Amino acid sequence: EAGVAQSPRYKIIEKRQSVAFWCNPISGHATLYWYQQILGQGPKLLIQFQNNGVVDDSQLPKDRFSAERLKGVDSTLKIQPAKLEDSAVYLCASSLELALEGAQYFGPGTRLLVL
């Protein structure tokens, strides 16, 4: 079974530029999560999708971050414009359902450095 795929693995941009990350979850997983992990901290949820609907985006900085999962499969996270404090690892995860009793599976992450 293929795992969660993410691209790119690394990205370096200057502040005020735009950047987009892509995630393809495990086949058949209805729930998709985007987490932000700042160096030295645990991951924090940015947005959670159930199929193509948003379940939780309360921690997403909506003035600069956007995400979509149009066909209920893969997802794109965009930052426009980027700030220095957006430097972090962006992790995508998926689960079979809402996974209150089950596990989430994580991709390798995208490391973003904003200069």
Next chain:
Amino acid sequence: KQEVTQIPAALSVPEGENLVLNCSFTDSAIYNLQWFRQDPGKGLTSLLLIQSSQREQTSGRLNASLDKSSGRSTLYIAASQPGDSATYLCAVPGNTGKLIFGQGTTLQVKP
């Protein structure tokens, strides 16, 4: 609001030692608790998931325990090896299934 704390933030031990990593959570009404391992520059690998009805789970040299009433979990690593060096994270699901993580414990096992 659920908060998860891990102590210590960093730990260095000689090879062969047994060690315990600690995780505490403020709301005891959890469905499960998961321990992850994160190697530098890598994603998260799930180590153990303990359901709320369980007291412990074992996988090889790893043993995780859960005490819901006190809001604590421990990850016990027996006979530590340099390959165990990594950051260990614990997490509990929030009400929508999103995971709420501790800040992690960075372990270094010296040969």
